[in-house]
Amino acid sequence: MEATAHIGIREAISMIQENAYAAMDMTLYDVTQYYAGERRRIADMMAAAPDYLLSRSDILAADPSLDYIALDLPGRFDQTIEGLPYQNPYLYSWLLDCLRYCDEKLWGQGAQRLPFIVATAPTGRFDAIALRGSPDNGILIEDGLLNVATQFSNTLALILYDKGVGSTYIERSDEAMLSAMDEDDRLVGHLARTIWEYVVDGYSFLPGVMSKSAYDDEDHAIRHVLSLGFLFFVFEHERYHLDWWQQGNDGSVFEASGRDMWERCKDHIADVLPTMTAEAFCRLHATHGEELLADFHAFNAVTVLGQKEGTYAASITGALMFFMIADMVQYVCFRLQEPEFIGRLYTLDGQLLSLVAILTAESHPYAFLRKCSIASEIGRLLPAHLDTLLSVDRKLDLVAQSVKVALDNMVAAAPAPPVPHAKWAFGKSLTGF
Amino acid sequence: MKKSYGSTVWKLLREYAIWQPGAPTELGDFGLIKDGCFERIGNIRDYIGDVVIKSKANTLDQMSLRSDSTWSREGKPEKKVAVTLEFKKNNGVLLSAKGIEVSSFLEMQKAGALIAQSPDWDRSWFVVTSVRHADRFVLVISKDLKAAIEGPEDTIDGLMQGDPGDMSQVQLMGAIQLKLIGNAGPLSVRLHQMKSRGPSFRHLEGSDEDVDELVLTPYLAGVKE
Numbered sequence: 001m002e003a004t005a006h007i008g009i010r011e012a013i014s015m016i017q018e019n020a021y022a023a024m025d026m027t028l029y030d031v032t033q034y035y036a037g038e039r040r041r042i043a044d045m046m047a048a049a050p051d052y053l054l055s056r057s058d059i060l061a062a063d064p065s066l067d068y069i070a071l072d073l074p075g076r077f078d079q080t081i082e083g084l085p086y087q088n089p090y091l092y093s094w095l096l097d098c099l100r101y102c103d104e105k106l107w108g109q110g111a112q113r114l115p116f117i118v119a120t121a122p123t124g125r126f127d128a129i130a131l132r133g134s135p136d137n138g139i140l141i142e143d144g145l146l147n148v149a150t151q152f153s154n155t156l157a158l159i160l161y162d163k164g165v166g167s168t169y170i171e172r173s174d175e176a177m178l179s180a181m182d183e184d185d186r187l188v189g190h191l192a193r194t195i196w197e198y199v200v201d202g203y204s205f206l207p208g209v210m211s212k213s214a215y216d217d218e219d220h221a222i223r224h225v226l227s228l229g230f231l232f233f234v235f236e237h238e239r240y241h242l243d244w245w246q247q248g249n250d251g252s253v254f255e256a257s258g259r260d261m262w263e264r265c266k267d268h269i270a271d272v273l274p275t276m277t278a279e280a281f282c283r284l285h286a287t288h289g290e291e292l293l294a295d296f297h298a299f300n301a302v303t304v305l306g307q308k309e310g311t312y313a314a315s316i317t318g319a320l321m322f323f324m325i326a327d328m329v330q331y332v333c334f335r336l337q338e339p340e341f342i343g344r345l346y347t348l349d350g351q352l353l354s355l356v357a358i359l360t361a362e363s364h365p366y367a368f369l370r371k372c373s374i375a376s377e378i379g380r381l382l383p384a385h386l387d388t389l390l391s392v393d394r395k396l397d398l399v400a401q402s403v404k405v406a407l408d409n410m411v412a413a414a415p416a417p418p419v420p421h422a423k424w425a426f427g428k429s430l431t432g433f
Numbered sequence: 434m435k436k437s438y439g440s441t442v443w444k445l446l447r448e449y450a451i452w453q454p455g456a457p458t459e460l461g462d463f464g465l466i467k468d469g470c471f472e473r474i475g476n477i478r479d480y481i482g483d484v485v486i487k488s489k490a491n492t493l494d495q496m497s498l499r500s501d502s503t504w505s506r507e508g509k510p511e512k513k514v515a516v517t518l519e520f521k522k523n524n525g526v527l528l529s530a531k532g533i534e535v536s537s538f539l540e541m542q543k544a545g546a547l548i549a550q551s552p553d554w555d556r557s558w559f560v561v562t563s564v565r566h567a568d569r570f571v572l573v574i575s576k577d578l579k580a581a582i583e584g585p586e587d588t589i590d591g592l593m594q595g596d597p598g599d600m601s602q603v604q605l606m607g608a609i610q611l612k613l614i615g616n617a618g619p620l621s622v623r624l625h626q627m628k629s630r631g632p633s634f635r636h637l638e639g640s641d642e643d644v645d646e647l648v649l650t651p652y653l654a655g656v657k658e
Contacts, residue, residue, distance in 0.1 A: 003464055006631025007650050014651045018541060027537040028563065028623070029491035083653045131633045138633075 006187050010083035017086035017121040031086055033430045042076040049322055051112045069097050086260045102232045114242050126329045128234050130241035139238040149230045151194040157223035159187055191405035195285030199332045202421030225311045229302050229318020236298035251286030258285035273359050284358045289365045292373045317392050324366040324396045333420050434610050435572050437524035439469025441500045446649035447605035453573055455618030460536055462561040471622050481547035487539045495531035495595035496566035515583040525575045529597040545649030556627050563623035570614040571597040580607035592610025624652040
């Protein structure tokens with residue numbers, strides 16, 4: 001066979017999407033029929049709540065720069081995305097709007113960033129993937145992740161904040177937050193159900209119109225800050241990878257520390273995983289090191305965006321929500337498949353936890369370690385932000401503890417032993433190679 | 434004519450037309466794209482043997498495809514109507530089909546891995562990974578910009594809505610290049626091609642650095658008008 005061109009970035013994205021859907025027994029035609037159903041669902045939702053979105057004139061009165069935001073939500077399904085037949089058109093256009101908003105607020109209009117193609121797929125990883133190409137690059141996000149984040153943003157806004165004067169929100173004390181969860185167990189129940197559906201059913205639907213809260217008579221618009229903080233964290237993380245590669249970095253900066261770790265651990269590794277080589281170990285170690293750098297960069301970007309927008313703590317909450325959800329997805333997967341590992345996971349020290357992730361060929365360090373790494377770097381380089389980070393993290397952790405109890409109860413109450421959806425097994429072999 | 438048909442089918446279905454429509458075509462066929470249409474050479478079974486490649490069928494709605502055009506409908510005596518089509522370009526296409534089912538491979542990479550083992554595979558070939566089949570279709574290609582169709586109201590309306598019925602009392606007027614009436618068979622396909630994976634997947638979990646590994650890749654280049 002003679003050599004021909006490599007796969008282009010759109011082909012690479014389509015191939016990942018195709019393999020991801022095929023793992024769920026879905027053809028392109030199943031996927032497009034599903035999008036048609038989603039279009040009808042959102043059209044019905046908009047018909048039932050015509051005031052759900054602000055009018056164009058209200059939006060422009062508040063911020064004249066937002067003339068690009070599409071308000072015809074069903075209409076977002078009607079565009080053809082060239083070269084990406086599997087792509088969800090709604091998510092595509094919504095992501096582009098969100099990204100443009102964050103970029104323009106952070107960097108200013110017309111700022112030059114490395115371009116990339118946005119895509120989504122049920123990859124079975126609570127994550128996004130940066131795809132390197134030439135001339136295009138791509139960032140592909142697990143599609144259910146965005147809906148889970150929106151569900152969490154909506155509910156956490158009700159748990160974490162009281163409405164203040166005008167458009168302000170007041171963060172609750174730990175006690176007030178815990179008592180809000182006690183008073184209405186639907187809040188924690190909803191978070192647990194969202195994770196459950198995502199892991200077991202494989203998907204989380206975009207929430208419907210936000211209902212009035214049990215506590216006051218407004219829609220807790222701060223939820224949008226949480227979801228945007230989450231989304232921008234994910235994108236900035238992946239953009240860091242693209243920039244890193246663009247600059248010609250090959251991971252050699254981590255070589256010395258990888259070799260050092262290998263030398264210290266190789267006898268133990270030989271006992272538990274004799275097939276592991278020094279080269280493979282160092283490559284995974286470098287990959288994990290790059291992930292931690294990307295986390296730190298992304299967290300800083302969200303911090304600066306929050307400062308500029310006057311939403312500092314809430315934006316950070318959105319970013320840290322990523323680790324909260326990732327940890328809970330992992331928790332349920334382990335709870336269903338390797339329950340004995342959960343106890344050990346939370347007793348391992350940081351270095352051993354890092355080692356376990358490398359030896360099990362995880363693409364990233366565990367969520368808990370990633371969060372610790374950010375806190376460590378913030379404490380070292382930007383200590384003024386550390387108190388806020390730790391305060392937000394403590395609150396999210398309190399919520400997460402309650403959600404995990406609810407998830408344990410759901411596992412115990414399940415009539416048949418539940419198993420994670422097929423797509424989670426697919427996560428280890430995205431391209432089908 | 435063939436090119437116009439191929440570009441119309443691509444534009445409206447994002448699939449490659451089979452030429453001629455209805456020509457026997459099945460999953461795993463391989464061939465070339467000529468004048469915007471797929472032309473069969475053989476089947477990958479010749480290269481991969483009888484290994485089962487998992488597939489799935491989807492039943493789809495009836496369809497009525499037209500090249501860029503406007504049309505008007507005029508009532509005639511005896512419950513007849515005439516539809517006048519004005520195409521933007523010559524060789525305008527009207528394709529009406531019902532009873533549509535699409536069969537698709539689900540295990541693309543399994544097929545790709547098997548094909549990659551064959552030293553004789555020509556990488557310019559395309560593999561059919563989906564086939565759109567119609568139980569009944571009517572295809573009209575008009576040489577001139579203007580064409581007219583006249584006949585019983587139900588039949589003409591059905592034709593325009595993707596429900597082609599008994600065409601025996603329908604008259605086609607204008608310079609009709611091709612008319613295929615009442616046929617059944619495959620209409621269009623999706624194609625994949627063997628390509629080397631390149632550096633794009635470097636960041637994927639479990640992915641190694643073998644940029645030259647061959648994989649079955651969706652072919653999305655399309656057909657230019």
